[in-house]
Every structure is written in structure tokens, then in C-alpha cells.
Amino acid sequence: MSTVKHFLRTVVGRAYPRLVGVWREKSWLIFDVLFPLLQVSAYVYIYRAIGAPPEFSGFAILGGATIAYWMNVLWSMASQLYWEKETGNLQLYLLAPTSRMAILLGMALGGLTATTVRAAGVILVGALLFRVPLQVSHGALFLGVFLLTLVALYGLGMLLSSVFLLWGREAWHLSNLFMEPVYLLAGFYFPVRALGLGLALAASVIPITLGLDALRQLLYPQLMENFRVLPVEAEMGVLAGLAVLFVFLARGGLRFFENLARREGRLTLRGQ
Amino acid sequence: MASYDLAVKTEGLTRIFRLRKREARDGAREILALDRVTLEVQRGELFGLLGPNGAGKTTLIKILATLLLPTSGRAYVAGIDVVENPVEVRRHINMVVGGETSGYGLLTVEENLWMFAQFYGIPSREARRRILELLALVGMADRAKTKVYHLSSGMRQKMNIVRGFLTNPEILFLDEPTLGLDVQTARTIREFVRRWLEEHPDRTILLTTHYMHEADELCDRVAIIDRGRILACAAPWELKTALRQEAVFRLRVEGIADAKAALDGMPEIRALAQHAEDGQLLLDLVLASEEALVSVLARLSASGARLAELRKEEPTLEDVFLALVGRKLTEDQDEHS
Amino acid sequence: MMRRLREAWQGIKVGTWLGWQIESNWTEPFLFAIYAVIKPVAGVLILVVMYLVVAKDGLANPLFPHVFLGTTFYLYVVNVLSGVSWTVVDDREHYGMLKYVYLAPMHFYGYLLGRGMAKTLLATLSVLVTLLFGVVGLGVRLSLDDPKLLVGALLLGLASLAFYGILLAGVSLLIARHGWVVGDVVAGGLYLLCGTAFPLSLLPWPLRALGLGLPPTHWLEALRRALLGSGLHSELSRLTSAQLLLILVATTALGGALSVGIVGVAERIAVRRGLLDMQTMY
Numbered sequence: 001m002s003t004v005k006h007f008l009r010t011v012v013g014r015a016y017p018r019l020v021g022v023w024r025e026k027s028w029l030i031f032d033v034l035f036p037l038l039q040v041s042a043y044v045y046i047y048r049a050i051g052a053p054p055e056f057s058g059f060a061i062l063g064g065a066t067i068a069y070w071m072n073v074l075w076s077m078a079s080q081l082y083w084e085k086e087t088g089n090l091q092l093y094l095l096a097p098t099s100r101m102a103i104l105l106g107m108a109l110g111g112l113t114a115t116t117v118r119a120a121g122v123i124l125v126g127a128l129l130f131r132v133p134l135q136v137s138h139g140a141l142f143l144g145v146f147l148l149t150l151v152a153l154y155g156l157g158m159l160l161s162s163v164f165l166l167w168g169r170e171a172w173h174l175s176n177l178f179m180e181p182v183y184l185l186a187g188f189y190f191p192v193r194a195l196g197l198g199l200a201l202a203a204s205v206i207p208i209t210l211g212l213d214a215l216r217q218l219l220y221p222q223l224m225e226n227f228r229v230l231p232v233e234a235e236m237g238v239l240a241g242l243a244v245l246f247v248f249l250a251r252g253g254l255r256f257f258e259n260l261a262r263r264e265g266r267l268t269l270r271g272q
Numbered sequence: 273m274a275s276y277d278l279a280v281k282t283e284g285l286t287r288i289f290r291l292r293k294r295e296a297r298d299g300a301r302e303i304l305a306l307d308r309v310t311l312e313v314q315r316g317e318l319f320g321l322l323g324p325n326g327a328g329k330t331t332l333i334k335i336l337a338t339l340l341l342p343t344s345g346r347a348y349v350a351g352i353d354v355v356e357n358p359v360e361v362r363r364h365i366n367m368v369v370g371g372e373t374s375g376y377g378l379l380t381v382e383e384n385l386w387m388f389a390q391f392y393g394i395p396s397r398e399a400r401r402r403i404l405e406l407l408a409l410v411g412m413a414d415r416a417k418t419k420v421y422h423l424s425s426g427m428r429q430k431m432n433i434v435r436g437f438l439t440n441p442e443i444l445f446l447d448e449p450t451l452g453l454d455v456q457t458a459r460t461i462r463e464f465v466r467r468w469l470e471e472h473p474d475r476t477i478l479l480t481t482h483y484m485h486e487a488d489e490l491c492d493r494v495a496i497i498d499r500g501r502i503l504a505c506a507a508p509w510e511l512k513t514a515l516r517q518e519a520v521f522r523l524r525v526e527g528i529a530d531a532k533a534a535l536d537g538m539p540e541i542r543a544l545a546q547h548a549e550d551g552q553l554l555l556d557l558v559l560a561s562e563e564a565l566v567s568v569l570a571r572l573s574a575s576g577a578r579l580a581e582l583r584k585e586e587p588t589l590e591d592v593f594l595a596l597v598g599r600k601l602t603e604d605q606d607e608h609s
Numbered sequence: 610m611m612r613r614l615r616e617a618w619q620g621i622k623v624g625t626w627l628g629w630q631i632e633s634n635w636t637e638p639f640l641f642a643i644y645a646v647i648k649p650v651a652g653v654l655i656l657v658v659m660y661l662v663v664a665k666d667g668l669a670n671p672l673f674p675h676v677f678l679g680t681t682f683y684l685y686v687v688n689v690l691s692g693v694s695w696t697v698v699d700d701r702e703h704y705g706m707l708k709y710v711y712l713a714p715m716h717f718y719g720y721l722l723g724r725g726m727a728k729t730l731l732a733t734l735s736v737l738v739t740l741l742f743g744v745v746g747l748g749v750r751l752s753l754d755d756p757k758l759l760v761g762a763l764l765l766g767l768a769s770l771a772f773y774g775i776l777l778a779g780v781s782l783l784i785a786r787h788g789w790v791v792g793d794v795v796a797g798g799l800y801l802l803c804g805t806a807f808p809l810s811l812l813p814w815p816l817r818a819l820g821l822g823l824p825p826t827h828w829l830e831a832l833r834r835a836l837l838g839s840g841l842h843s844e845l846s847r848l849t850s851a852q853l854l855l856i857l858v859a860t861t862a863l864g865g866a867l868s869v870g871i872v873g874v875a876e877r878i879a880v881r882r883g884l885l886d887m888q889t890m891y
């Protein structure tokens with residue numbers, strides 16, 4: 001059994017429940033598309049009330065789709081290991097003679113694929129409902145930025161999963177904390193440059209910040225001329241850097257947690 | 273397969289848990305969960321660890337399964353040091369904790385088991401074959417396609433047990449595998465374990481339990497553990513024979529509230545447990561010799577007790593435990609975790 | 610009858626106590642900061658930036674105070690309305706506790722009402738914090754010209770939110786697998802339909818009609834009139850404040866009646882189908 005094959009089997013094994021979940025729980029899909037869509041609609045009308053050009057409705061829709069990913073990263077990546085610990089799965093994962101990164105990767109790939117279905121739903125329905133101009137000028141570049149953003153984002157998710165594990169019960173609150181404040185700082189609904197260059201750059205630790213900014217630049221080049229944080233190429237560079245950094249840190253983080261937990265007896269709930 | 277004779281070997285294994293301030297018990301900030309445990313489990317054995325709640329059974333299993341570090345001492349599984357080389361140990365073992373389930377409710381039984389098989393690098397076809405075979409053995413053949421959240425808790429536990437055997441581990445740790453199960457399911461599981469080991473004579477199982485019957489019925493050898501210490505370790509029959517020179521009696525008496533107080537200080541009494549039932553007092557007595565019974569009865573009668581029933585019994589592992597520890601295995605612990 | 614009343618009272622007492630116990634980790638500074646300060650303020654700041662980017666007059670735009678006020682009081686909707694329904698699911702799934710609550714000799718409805726009261730109390734804190742931030746940080750000017758309207762609207766609105774929250778809790782109990790999101794989706798829908806942050810006239814007419822039929826629309830409008838001196842929605846401008854209050858009285862009464870009925874039915878069905886101790890998380 002080659003190591004690579006074993007790694008891949010683990011990835012597929014852990015991704016499977018998430019993929020299967022998409023069509024096994026079809027009714028969830030409705031909720032998962034509906035909920036962001038409600039928010040998106042509200043923001044579209046808020047913009048319309050103050051006479052914003054239609055591109056801003058595009059921002060709102062893009063933001064809503066991004067929320068689907070961010071929620072997935074928070075609730076199904078960052079909180080996941082903590083939750084697996086509570087249900088007793090975590091110890092079984094650590095017990096298995098396989099790569100922990102493969103398990104995290106499987107979690108990420110499964111969640112990412114499942115969420116893409118939802119995000120696509122939000123964009124499609126949103127664009128149709130509000131007749132928003134969505135015209136991609138550089139298709140390949142757009143796709144590249146999008147994928148890079150996802151890699152960095154789920155890398156962050158992997159890292160957070162160890163951090164949240166350390167945090168224990170407070171992790172749940174941490175996920176809650178990372179909602180509205182992150183929507184604000186990462187500029188889910190408006191060009192992040194509006195926060196000022198300094199803050200926008202600081203917020204770039206969240207991969208969504210630059211990812212969204214680059215996508216907006218590619219969608220609405222004229223409008224974004226005055227609003228962009230960095231040129232698209234530079235933003236891609238930063239995103240790539242973040243991706244590598246996060247995955248690397250995630251690996252260290254999980255190792256750190258595992259050692260700590262083995263020392264302190266925290267891998268499972270007490271008394272089990 | 274690695275070459276080793278001892279499937280498990282521990283030397284002076286000790287584990288101390290440090291508690292946070294608000295968790296402190298009776299002011300103590302430390303719990304001695306394992307106290308210099310030295311054990312040897314032969315390859316091919318079904319070895320039992322018998323002890324009450326809180327004795328340290330799970331702690332020992334967790335250390336052997338590389339999920340917990342010892343505070344001091346050494347442990348080898350399949351001849352490999354669990355502290356030095358946990359990654360290597362994991363290739364040889366698996367573990368099932370009774371009362372826990374595994375996997376995701378959304379998946380079917382078969383899918384869940386398949387997922388775990390993937391983590392062990394087992395090809396899908398082979399995994400499927402083993403899954404169906406094992407499910408049939410525990411009487412769940414018709415449940416392969418059932419989603420786990422539709423299963424009863426007993427069924428979930430059986431599925432979890434199958435997960436342990438699925439990877440065909442050289443050494444399998446079963447931590448209270450029949451915990452909380454009904455009699456019938458528990459029996460199915462015990463039969464299954466026994467049979468599996470007969471068919472795989474080079475495999476080793478280390479099982480913990482606080483049910484004495486389970487240890488008696490199932491295990492080749494049993495170690496009795498209490499408060500982190502191994503008090504005895506031998507085949508069940510040997511442990512019981514050791515008691516046979518002594519005499520084990522069951523008494524039912526009336527008109528007395530506390531026989532322990534009444535019988536206090538009698539050197540002939542090796543061990544005594546009492547337990548009130550329907551206004552009577554049930555006594556389990558381990559005496560140094562049969563002759564001692566006379567003086568015990570005299571003392572009881574002097575305290576106002578009337579004898580309602582008296583039986584001499586073959587010793588059980590329960591009596592062994594009573595003789596060793598001074599209380600019954602099932603007696604209420606101050607520990608509830 | 611007397612016994613039922615006593616049980617109901619007992620339920621309210623225990624529910625409030627239990628609710629407070631469960632919610633009272635709010636009093637930890639870290640959690641207080643998250644839920645009562647950071648999250649609401651960040652939510653408002655998103656709107657602030659949107660206005661600054663697009664509106665020529667920025668926060669001086671005459672709509673802004675209305676948007677701010679709507680969003681701030683909407684915190685009650687999230688916390689009370691969704692909060693109570695979420696409670697049922699959380700009790701069941703997380704604490705595995707619902708069945709014990711139910712077995713205890715108290716009134717289930719009373720228990721829910723108690724939880725709602727605890728939520729209301731806590732939401733009040735975050736509303737106050739956000740209002741303070743608006744007045745001090747964003748220069749929103751609040752007037753207290755009509756205290757009677759303010760108090761009347763506030764109390765009626767909160768009672769009605771609690772009732773509708775309980776109603777929703779009953780529903781969540783039954784649609785076991787989706788209980789988690791029902792509250793969220795309803796809250797998201799109300800934000801949109803009740804003209805919380807924009808004039809209702811922007812909505813296409815079916816949605817507008819729906820919005821005009823929803824109690825929180827009238828509630829927010831009454832609060833705007835009381836605190837800002839004028840309302841937001843032209844559709845409601847012909848109603849006098851007394852009429853608005855009257856509508857609130859009616860919808861609150863309706864909510865009360867509906868919630869009692871629906872929780873009663875839900876309770877019976879749940880017991881019959883064994884939904885009280887169901888665990889759907891995996």
C-alpha cells in the first residue's frame with residue numbers, strides 16, 4: 001500500500017459524507033440557498049434605496065455567495081474537530097494510521113464542493129431576481145482567483161480547526177464572533193477599500209478580503225478602478241502566500257494540539 | 273507482521289491527571305489514575321481487565337492506544353514503545369469504546385464502516401467484503417443499508433464493534449464493549465469476540481469490563497484493577513481456586529441494620545459486604561475457614577440478628593474482588609464518572 | 610383551572626430561571642463583548658460603510674437614522690423570535706434536556722415564555738449598547754417627544770415577539786431536522802419584508818403587501834415615530850399613532866392566542882412521535 005494511495009483513500013473517505021450530504025439532504029439545500037438570498041436581497045434594496053448603481057447589487061450577491069463559503073468554513077471546518085471530539089470521532093481519527101492532513105483535506109474538499117453548489121444557487125437566483133450585470137472579462141483569470149481564494153480560505157479553516165479545538169467550549173462563541181465583524185472587515189458587501197487602505201490590508205489575513213476584491217475588479221473593472229486595494233496579480237500573490245502559510249500552520253497546529261491533548265488527557269470528554 | 277511474543281507489556285506505568293482549580297475533588301488537584309501498573313499480555317490471548325468505575329481501565333487502554341501519554345513508566349504494544357513511536361503502533365491496533373458510537377448518522381452502516389476502512393488504506397472491494405461478513409456475524413446483515421440515525425443504540429454499538437474488527441488488527445482494545453447493552457445483545461457480542469479469536473489465533477484482545485461474568489466467561493486471563501493498581505492477575509479459575517481454601521457464604525439476616533459494625537474486629541473475616549433489601553440485610557462473607565462461621569453467627573445473634581437464610585457458595589470473581597479490595601465490585605462508588 | 614394556572618406560573622418561573630442560568634454566561638465579559646457589543650455594532654457599521662460609499666450625503670442622508678433604528682431594534686427579532694425557537698432545538702440536541710423539561714411538573718408553554726423573557730432581557734442590553742453607539746459614535750439624534758408611544762409600542766412589540774417566538778418554537782419542534790435554521794430563515798425574511806433597513810415601497814408589490822401585514826413592520830414604524838419623530842414607510846403614513854398601537858394590540862393578542870394553540874398541538878404531536886428526545890446532529 002503506497003503512502004500516496006493511502007493518503008488519497010483517506011481524503012476520499014472523509015470527503016464522502018459531505019458530498020453525499022448534498023443530495024441526501026436536499027431540503028437543506030433550499031434553506032442554505034434561501035438564507036443567504038434573504039440577506040442578499042435586503043442589501044440589494046438598501047443599496048437601491050440610496051440610488052446605488054446596479055454594480056453594487058452585484059457586490060451584494062457576490063457577498064452573499066461568499067457568506068455560504070464563510071459559514072461553511074466556520075461551522076463545518078473551524079468548529080468541526082471540536083465537534084468531532086464531542087461525538088467521539090476525533091479519537092478514532094487520531095487512532096487511525098493515516099495522515100491527519102488527509103483527514104482535514106477530505107473535510108475541506110467535501111465541504112467546498114458541497115458549498116459550491118449552494119453558492120452557485122445564490123448567484124444564479126440572485127442575478128436573475130435582480131437582473132444584475134455579471135460579465136466576466138477574463139474567464140481563466142477569474143477562475144484562477146476564485147480557486148486560489150478557496151484554497152487559502154479552506155487552509156485558514158484547517159488552521160482554525162486546531163485553534164478552536166484548543167479553545168474548547170468557547171469555540172462556539174468564536175464562530176459567532178467571526179460573523180458580522182468579518183462581514184464588515186473583509187468587505188462582504190462593499191469594496192473593502194472603503195475602510196481605508198491600512199485596515200483593508202490588515203483585513204487581508206482573511207483570504208476573502210483580497211479574493212473578493214480581485215473578483216470585483218474582474219467583474220466591474222471601471223467601477224473598481226477607484227476602489228481596488230491592490231492590482232489583481234498582486235492580490236493573487238498574497239493569496240497564494242496565505243494558502244501556503246495556512247496549510248503549513250494548520251499542520252503544526254494539529255500536531256501541537258495532539259501532543260498537548262495526549263499530555264493533558266483532553267482528546268476525549270472526561271471520564272470516557 | 274512484526275515478531276513479538278508479548279502483545280502488550282507495561283512497566284511501572286503511572287498516569288496522573290492534573291485538575292483545574294474548579295475541578296478539584298475534595299481539595300485534591302491530582303488524580304492518580306494508574307499506579308505503577310506492570311502487565312504482560314501474551315500474543316493470542318483474550319486478556320481481561322476487571323475493575324469498578326474509575327479504576328483506571330480506560331486510562332490504561334488510552335495509553336496503549338497512543339491517545340494518552342503516561343506520566344511515567346513504559347508501555348510496549350506489539351513490541352513497540354507507545355511513547356517513542358506511536359505512529360508505528362497505530363498500524364497494529366484498533367480500539368472500540370463501549371457506549372460510544374462512531375461516524376455520521378447521515379451515512380448508512382456500510383458507508384460509515386467503509387469510511388473508517390479508508391483511513392486504514394483498505395481497498396473498497398475488500399472493505400465491503402469484510403463489512404458484510406462481520407455485520408452478518410453480529411446479526412446486522414439486513415442493516416447494512418440503514419442510515420445510522422435510524423439505528424437503536426444497541427445496533428450503533430454493534431456497528432462500532434464491527435469497526436474495531438474491520439481492520440483486522442493484531443491487537444484490539446475493547447473498552448467495556450457491552451456497556452449498557454441488553455442481555456441478548458451483550459451475549460451476541462461476547463460470542464462474536466470469542467469466535468473471532470478462535471478463527472484468528474494469532475490476534476490479541478485486551479478487554480476491560482466491570483461485569484464479572486464477562487471477565488469470567490470470556491477471558492483467558494484477568495487482571496483485577498482498583499484505584500489504578502493491579503491487585504491480581506491470573507486465569508479466572510486460578511483466582512477463584514485461590515479463594516477455595518477460604519469459605520464463601522451468603523447470609524440473609526433480619527433485625528439488624530449494620531452487620532459490619534457488629535462483626536467488626538473479627539480476624540476470621542477476610543472480607544464482608546452488606547446490602548439492604550426488603551428490610552433484610554444480605555451479607556457476602558469470605559471467611560478464613562468454614563469453622564469460623566460458628567463464631568460469626570454467634571456474634572450476629574448477640575447483636576439481635578435473626579438468620580433468615582444461609583448458603584455456602586462457590587467463589588466467583590466478585591468474591592475474589594471482595595477479598596482483595598474489601599468491597600464489592602458493583603458497590604456504589606463515590607466516583608461516578 | 611386553578612391547577613393549570615399554577616402549573617403555568619410554575620413553568621414561567623422555572624423557565625425564566627433556567628433560561629437565565631443558560632444565558633447568564635453573558636455576564637462573562639468576553640461573551641458580553643461578543644454578543645452585546647461587537648456583533649451588533651459591526652452589523653451597524655456595515656450599513657454605515659455602505660452609506661458612506663454610495664450616498665452622496667453619507668450619514669447625513671435622511672434615510673440613515675431610520676435604517677439605523679430599524680436595524681438596532683431588529684436585534685430583538687433575532688434574539689427573541691429566533692432565539693426562543695432555537696432554544697427548543699438546542700435543549701434537545703445539545704443538552705438532551707428537553708424531555709426532562711417536559712417531564713417536570715410544569716407547563717411547557719410557560720417554560721418557553723420564561724426562556725423568551727430571559728432572551729428579551731439580554732437583547733435589551735445589546736439594543737441599549739447599539740443605541741448608545743449610534744447616538745455617540747454616529748451622531749444619530751433621538752427624540753423622546755412621545756414617551757407614551759415609545760413605551761406602548763416597545764412593550765406590545767416585545768410581548769408579540771415573544772409570542773411569535775414561542776409559536777415558532779412549536780413549529781421547530783415538529784420539523785425536527787430543520788429546526789436549527791427555521792429561526793434564522795424567519796429572521797432573515799423579516800429583516801427583508803418588514804422594511805427594517807429600506808422603505809417598503811422598493812419591494813415588488815406582493816412582498817410589500819406581505820410586509821405590510823407583518824406585525825414587526827408596524828412595530829418598527831411606531832418606534833421610528835416615537836424616537837425619530839417620523840416614520841419611514843409612505844404606505845403607513847396615513848395611520849395615526851393611535852391606530853398603529855391598536856394594530857399592535859390586535860396582532861399581539863392574535864400572536865398570544867395562536868402561540869398557545871400551536872404549542873399545544875405541537876406538544877401533543879411531539880410526544881406521540883417521540884420528537885422530544887430526538888437527536889438529528891451527526
Ligand SMILES: Nc1ncnc2c1ncn2[C@@H]1O[C@H](COP(=O)(O)OP(=O)(O)O)[C@@H](O)[C@H]1O
Binds near residue numbers: 329330
Ligand atoms: N482526562 C481526565 N482528566 C482528569 N481525570 C481523569 C481523566 N480521565 C480519567 N480521569 C480520572 O481517572 C480515574 C480513572 O478513570 P478511568 O480510567 O476512566 O476509569 P475506568 O475506565 O476504570 O472507569 C478516574 O478517577 C477518572 O475520573
Ligand SMILES: [Mg+2]
Binds near residue numbers: 271
Ligand atoms: Mg472506563
